[in-house]
Amino acid sequence: MLREIEAVRRFNRFYTGRIGVLPKGYLGFPFALGEARVLFELGHGGKASASELGRALELDLGYLSRVLQSLRRRGLVHARRSAHDARRTELTLTERGRRIYAELDARSREKTGAMLSPLGKEERSRLVSALGAVQSVLSNEKSGEIVLRQHRPGDLGWVIERHGALYFKEYGWGGPFEALVAEVIAGFLKNFNPARERCWIAELDGERVGSVLIVEKTRTTAQLRMLLLEPQARGRGLGKRLVAECIAFARAKGYRKLVLWTHSNLVAARQIYRDAGFRLVKREPHRHFGARVVGEYWELEL
Amino acid sequence: MLREIEAVRRFNRFYTGRIGVLPKGYLGFPFALGEARVLFELGHGGKASASELGRALELDLGYLSRVLQSLRRRGLVHARRSAHDARRTELTLTERGRRIYAELDARSREKTGAMLSPLGKEERSRLVSALGAVQSVLSNEKSGEIVLRQHRPGDLGWVIERHGALYFKEYGWGGPFEALVAEVIAGFLKNFNPARERCWIAELDGERVGSVLIVEKTRTTAQLRMLLLEPQARGRGLGKRLVAECIAFARAKGYRKLVLWTHSNLVAARQIYRDAGFRLVKREPHRHFGARVVGEYWELEL
DNA sequence: CCCGATACTTGCTTTTGTCAAGTATCTCAT
DNA sequence: ATGAGATACTTGACAAAAGCAAGTATCGGG
Numbered sequence: 001m002l003r004e005i006e007a008v009r010r011f012n013r014f015y016t017g018r019i020g021v022l023p024k025g026y027l028g029f030p031f032a033l034g035e036a037r038v039l040f041e042l043g044h045g046g047k048a049s050a051s052e053l054g055r056a057l058e059l060d061l062g063y064l065s066r067v068l069q070s071l072r073r074r075g076l077v078h079a080r081r082s083a084h085d086a087r088r089t090e091l092t093l094t095e096r097g098r099r100i101y102a103e104l105d106a107r108s109r110e111k112t113g114a115m116l117s118p119l120g121k122e123e124r125s126r127l128v129s130a131l132g133a134v135q136s137v138l139s140n141e142k143s144g145e146i147v148l149r150q151h152r153p154g155d156l157g158w159v160i161e162r163h164g165a166l167y168f169k170e171y172g173w174g175g176p177f178e179a180l181v182a183e184v185i186a187g188f189l190k191n192f193n194p195a196r197e198r199c200w201i202a203e204l205d206g207e208r209v210g211s212v213l214i215v216e217k218t219r220t221t222a223q224l225r226m227l228l229l230e231p232q233a234r235g236r237g238l239g240k241r242l243v244a245e246c247i248a249f250a251r252a253k254g255y256r257k258l259v260l261w262t263h264s265n266l267v268a269a270r271q272i273y274r275d276a277g278f279r280l281v282k283r284e285p286h287r288h289f290g291a292r293v294v295g296e297y298w299e300l301e302l
Numbered sequence: 303m304l305r306e307i308e309a310v311r312r313f314n315r316f317y318t319g320r321i322g323v324l325p326k327g328y329l330g331f332p333f334a335l336g337e338a339r340v341l342f343e344l345g346h347g348g349k350a351s352a353s354e355l356g357r358a359l360e361l362d363l364g365y366l367s368r369v370l371q372s373l374r375r376r377g378l379v380h381a382r383r384s385a386h387d388a389r390r391t392e393l394t395l396t397e398r399g400r401r402i403y404a405e406l407d408a409r410s411r412e413k414t415g416a417m418l419s420p421l422g423k424e425e426r427s428r429l430v431s432a433l434g435a436v437q438s439v440l441s442n443e444k445s446g447e448i449v450l451r452q453h454r455p456g457d458l459g460w461v462i463e464r465h466g467a468l469y470f471k472e473y474g475w476g477g478p479f480e481a482l483v484a485e486v487i488a489g490f491l492k493n494f495n496p497a498r499e500r501c502w503i504a505e506l507d508g509e510r511v512g513s514v515l516i517v518e519k520t521r522t523t524a525q526l527r528m529l530l531l532e533p534q535a536r537g538r539g540l541g542k543r544l545v546a547e548c549i550a551f552a553r554a555k556g557y558r559k560l561v562l563w564t565h566s567n568l569v570a571a572r573q574i575y576r577d578a579g580f581r582l583v584k585r586e587p588h589r590h591f592g593a594r595v596v597g598e599y600w601e602l603e604l
Numbered sequence: 605c606c607c608g609a610t611a612c613t614t615g616c617t618t619t620t621g622t623c624a625a626g627t628a629t630c631t632c633a634t
Numbered sequence: 635a636t637g638a639g640a641t642a643c644t645t646g647a648c649a650a651a652a653g654c655a656a657g658t659a660t661c662g663g664g
Contacts, residue, residue, distance in 0.1 A: 004426050005414045011433040012321055012414070018440060019314055032651070051611055063652050065613055087611040087660045112307045112314070119439065122471075122533060124306050127439045131313040133432035137425050138320060138417070153476055154467025160484065161459025168455030169424075178455060179491030182462065182484045189481035231424065334619070353642055365621055367644055389629045389642040 019115070034059060034067045036104060042077065042093050043101030049088045076100055132205045136232065144205040146238060148245060151199040156185045159199075159211045159226055166228070171265065184225060188215055196222075196253055200245055202229075202238055209233035212242040214249055220256040222246075227260075227269055239272045247276060251302050258302060264294040273298050321417070336361060336369045338406060344379065344395050345403030351390045378402055434507045438534070446507035448540065450547060453501040458487045461501075461513045461528055468530070473567065486527060490517055498524075498555055502547055504531075504540055511535035514544040516551055522558040524548075529562075529571055541574045549578060553604050560604060566596040575600050 031039065037057050042048065045056075050068060054061045068091065071077040076097035082088035093101060116124055136144055164178035188197070193216060202210030209230040217223045224246050229239050250258045260278070262269055274280075278298040285294045333341065339359050344350065347358075352370060356363045370393065373379040378399035384390035395403055418426055438446060466480035490499070495518060504512030511532040519525045526548050531541050552560045562580070564571055576582075580600040587596045 004418060004430050005411055007430045008414050011437055014437055060653055109307055112310050116306060123439050127436060128306050128309045130432040130435035134429060135313055135316055137429045153470030153480060154463045157459055157463025157466045160462055161456045164459045165456025174455055175491045175494055179488050182488035186481050186484035186488055189477045192477055
């Protein structure tokens with residue numbers, strides 16, 4: 001933990017130094033920091049009352065009052081008594097205010113652009129995805145953007161990696177399990193038939209967090225494989241959604257039956273299969289991956 | 303690019319809001335922001351002159367001069383004429399100053415700790431490694447810490463992923479190539495014999511950036527496979543180091559010959575092999591992975 | 605209709621930061 | 635060695651930013 005705290009602090013020092021926390025002088029614009037912040041907040045949020053602004057920006061209300069006076073005098077902000085509550089003042093940017101805001105915004109965008117421009121395309125995308133990861137860890141909002149897409153080069157390697165890492169962590173299954181997954185994936189890629197098979201990768205805010213495969217077993221039977229969800233992406237119906245995609249795909253391609261093989265200890269997955277209408281058709285204890293497990297065969301008539 | 307700029311700006315807003323850029327009132331400590339910053343800088347860096355401080359903290363020298371006066375008066379900072387240069391003042395923290403610094407530092411550490419503590423172990427490590435990635439992209443210093451280690455669960459999946467992604471990007475080799483890699487890896491994991499075989503993963507600042515495998519081909523012949531380096535880790539002798547590890551391992555295990563298969567277009571790798579003493583023994587044009595390539599067999603007598 | 609709360613304003617003060625001019629010292633070319 | 639210009643720091647004068655406290659108007663609930 002201490003090591004991690006130090007790492008974060010090091011990052012903070014680095015990053016704040018790098019992006020210039022104190023956006024001193026909006027380069028030639030005659031706006032004090034406070035004024036600029038108010039313009040940003042109003043430009044970004046649309047409208048607000050003084051006290052809301054004060055809370056959001058953590059400004060003293062007395063000070064804020066004067067800042068607003070100045071902005072009003074200069075014709076950037078329009079104030080109107082609230083109809084509901086005569087104590088409140090509804091603040092909006094005037095036309096001119098919006099123009100200034102747009103300029104400030106553009107300038108800030110330029111500054112960020114200047115930071116990114118020396119980077120290569122690859123580096124930029126590494127950067128963005130790392131920032132996304134930081135944000136997703138720190139903001140416990142479960143409202144990130146989810147995208148399902150088909151696989152691209154490297155994705156199936158990722159599926160193997162995450163199976164290897166997660167199943168080791170959660171169940172202690174080691175190398176042999178990862179080997180099995182790699183074999184399955186190798187087979188899938190080698191004989192991949194896009195007309196009858198598919199892989200879905202689930203992304204949460206641009207980061208891969210889930211997968212599922214559907215492969216042809218016989219002319220009329222498809223098999224669902226490699227359903228996986230990163231811990232941080234669980235509990236928001238994504239597993240269900242992946243399975244639903246598989247079922248829809250299998251139906252659309254004219255399969256008559258969808259089967260899958262899983263283990264009795266994977267309770268969350270089991271529940272998803274059951275809810276989707278799969279029936280447990282066979283149980284089979286075996287020793288694999290270094291532990292005693294019970295394999296299960298499930299089926300769904302389409 | 304625009305999308306990326308927006309992503310970075312969104313992150314900046316989020317992160318600065320989150321860590322509280324404006325460390326208002328170091329909670330009960332009678333220090334102005336400027337004073338605290340000076341204490342931090344001195345505590346962190348040891349000693350400095352006023353002008354160095356001014357540059358580092360981007361403070362006006364006049365203002366800084368007064369801040370230093372105040373700190374001196376309160377007995378936190380000790381100033382002494384430089385022996386070399388009588389214009390300069392060498393600033394150090396006094397005993398008391400160091401104590402205060404330690405307290406401020408502890409407080410800041412606590413604050414970071416409070417941010418991390420609600421996170422799980424897994425999340426914390428995701429966070430730290432994402433922050434590290436950000437830092438390594440933005441700071442173009444090539445001085446990160448390099449660690450070579452053996453593989454852990456998930457690592458070989460990562461090797462597949464990176465082969466799939468990088469070879470697609472650099473040479474257009476698609477699914478079939480990734481399938482081949484997955485097959486090789488599956489075989490390696492399935493029959494893994496730690497006494498005669500090994501995988502090295504290279505980490506740069508805690509992030510995986512390279513790999514190589516050594517596998518038993520016959521009792522006397524070992525094969526080097528899956529040598530890979532992320533673009534950002536290239537050009538610092540890491541490839542050479544990985545190959546050297548393999549050769550040393552093969553020697554130590556009593557192999558008589560080390561062989562490898564590569565392609566003529568992988569010029570950087572070729573150079574490494576040549577420098578390590580490998581001889582090209584056979585060339586073989588073939589069509590694979592959707593393109594025409596020339597396979598090469600190299601050998602090294604041990 | 606009165607009381608306490610909320611939304612904002614205003615006057616006064618301190619803090620913080622800027623600018624410009626000044627002193628002492630150093631460096632380096634002559 | 636010496637004088638011009640650079641560097642390191644200080645000081646005075648001021649302006650901007652920010653905080654505090656007291657004040658006015660309005661609201662909501664009993």
